[in-house]
Amino acid sequence: MTGQSHNRTSDSPLVAVKDLSVRFDVGRAGFWGGKRLIVHAVEKVSFDIHPGETLGLVGESGSGKSTTGRAVLGRAPVSEGQIFFQGKEISHAGKYQVRELSRDMQLVFQDPYASLNPRMKIIDIVAEPLLVHGVVKNIREAAQEVARLLELVGLPPDAGARYPHAFSGGQRQRVGIARALALKPRFIVADEPVSALDVSIRAQVVNLMQDLQSQFGLSYLFIAHDLAVVRHISHRIAIMYAGNIVELADRDLIYDTPAHPYTRALLSAVPVPDPPVQRARQRITCPGEPPNPLHPPSGCRFQSRCPCATQTCRDAAPVLTHRRSGQMAACWNC
Amino acid sequence: MTASPNIPLLEARDLVVNFYTRGGVVQASRGVSFQVDYGQTLGIVGESGSGKSVAVQAVMGLIFTPGHIEGGDILFKGRSLLDPAGRKFVRQVRGKEIAMIFQDPMTSLNPVFTIGTQITEVLRHHMGMTKDQARHRAMELLDMVDINAPEKRLKQYPHEMSGGMRQRVMIAMALACEPQLIIADEPTTALDVTIQAQILELLADLQQRLNVSVILITHDLGVVAQLCHRVAVMYAGRIVEVGDADQVFASPVHPYTKGLIRATPRLDVVTERMVSIDGVPPDLISPPKGCAFFPRCDQAKKACSRMQALIELGDDRHVSCWCAAKENGR
């Protein structure tokens, strides 16, 4: 069903997503409210994540990558399809089950400046998961554990006594990671964790996440729009476009031998920081914009921008099929 | 384009800009000097807090309370833009001969007016055109920035357009008065990668066709590599290295430039782990007396506690580093 990864063990996947579709009802069109407006955010997405593995989920704005991440955590409504965690179905989990699951699945946010409550001290922020799930009775008991978590992410333990505004973006993101680790989860969804950080700081956070993964056997769903950042931390990468996964492959295969035209266009659009090399590159143009999520086209959603679109592409939407060992793509023409 | 080619189009000399806050005086710009020649693209690269946006905001007169231009000068075609006596000249230059494109096209366009109204307003105000002339020119401009169906687009509102389209409209508005210099402050940071590539190609094409000079502010070295002839690297309110883009990328001299290039991941080079620069940029409220990069530098020496001015390494290359001075025997 999914590509092979380098170091995955033969046990069953930690997280399994099958034909997930997420649609949002956003009201009605027309004066009398005749037609229902539905945003097709995610359409028939499937992937597995094994213990200790990172799946990089790459896409541009409107690709549905963030919605997919939220759906896996139970924070977006599942319209169709199923989500499994450790073998149990959690697609339509109630509030109570979602709370229980939060001990095993956590989220790291994109914006380090907005994801920490400005009126809470760092120790309160990091200890909150412990308090809420009854692991400790009050903040005093949590101090020891919080100091350990802060040191784990590379912050001095006395940072707990200060407020978020005293810290830089990179340091705040580390606090966010410490908070996510508090309950010792097995799976973390990282929603563009380094997009808002400076280039020279990004590596610090990505390397930290890699180290934590090898230390604790964590699994990540690493959502990003930057193919270059995702490379280091991912074992496999899924490329999303307009709600579909268009390619899912082992990391090196994506960069060396991309199959889907969109993947190729994406790779050629990222500029290389080397003027002569960049000048010599041929960019694969895909003019135009992503389709309107309210009215997606029939057939392949990339048809309007694809250099090799044919009538088959307009008639029917392609599905993910194996190209070679460890690589799947959804395209009729490649 | 009729002035003497020996005078740079825009020159900033020792620009000092301070921001007075309750926490202290933030020295955002601590003696910044750069120049742009006719038909050239200068890329100013820096991370957040380096002062890159502040420098060009000073050029465009966008420094408001609590900011204050404390010292230095900005010369456009040899005449000062900061001279209180030359206000008429400055008003004519800003917006007309120097145009600016901002980062977020969502908030830079007025949401209650149509695109047509916004572009024609610029034309009628600065170029004195009539309504019909302005409309005709507006369609020409939209065509120049590769927007299809310009007739239809003129009647649309900003929220009806995508991010890439809005940025093209901003570029069209910037071109409306036939400027000689366009300042683009992170024009593609808020856009998707494929749209970014389209916009950068458009800018390169326009730059060649119309022979405008461009100052491009960005934090992305890839963007600089694609578009710029020369590059200036800023750190903690100062320019630490400036020179021809090819040369700076091929053989960076300043340790910060080296670190930045190493930290930028490349698709064509495989590394096991990402490289970062340890530490964080200094607090600009009390910047260090010597080289601001000293605590993070792997080539630091005792002499670095004294500030080094930009030294010329020949062939239009300047670096602010003691180690570079040593290497060149100065």
Added chain:
Amino acid sequence: MTQPRTDTLEQALAQNRFEWWDSLQELGRELKRDKPGLIGVILITSLVLMAVFAPYIAPHDPAAQDLTARLAPPVWYDKGTWNHILGTDHLGRDVLSRTIHGARVSLWVGAAVVLCAGGFGVVMGLMAGYLGGRTDAFIMRWIDTQVAFPGLLLALIILAVIGPSLTTVVVVLSLNGWMVYGRMTRSAVLSIRQSPYVEAAEVVGCRWPRILFRHILPNLTSPLLTLAILEFARIVLAEAALSFLGLGIQPPATSWGLDVAMGKNYMFMAWWLVTIPGCAIAVTVLAINLVASWLRLISDPQEREKQYARHMAGVMRKKLHAVLEKEKTPEAP
């Protein structure tokens, strides 16, 4: 501010226990810079002290009648005496004492109504904003209906049932005044709810009471405080109006509004009976507005910075002129 490097978290926490005192001192410095705000705070403090210590400050008992000294003018008139500095009313009661005691009523009613109406309105707003759906729709419709209902009519109905008194005034004004808190709180909650840190709290597993009171409410305090203070001013005026109409405080108790009402009949003979309590109302409301305006300024970080910068600009401008004069050299061609 440098602090010695601490090894453990507990030490750092203990050290930071008193940082609230530092921020209070900082606020005090800011207040000194803002003259209108300072005046407002001084006036309000004086009013509160006057109200609290009224029995000790007032020269006479406000209810003591002295029919021999009816309608005595204030002291600066020929017929005025130092015994009654601001004159007396038609029953010989000292105007100054009545005004000082009147402050008690006005401030007490203001505080009580703000607490009751504010408390109820904020809770309603929190529920509407956070729970959404039917709860939100129901509460909003309730607010819309009550806002449309004429307040004076409500006052009359309740008074007909209960009878006029200080308690009735508080009840009536609270019933009429909670809606504005509800609406403001609801819109603030709706916007704060979208913040990533609230979403983070939900992901971590917090239940909705904790999210409401630990995450959302603390970030509401600035706009709420400003609203409460402005409402305070409005309540002072409203109480005066109700008492003026005879629906509020009844004699022999004193209230500024009541005094204005009783002095109305003697307005052309003894102008001080209307003007003195009227001025007291005006000064109180003005002081409250000045304080509210200053509070709004300091609760917005950007405005706070601009205020500081304007203050510094004056200082710097003088310094700059001196420096520029020294440095003036001809420009290069």
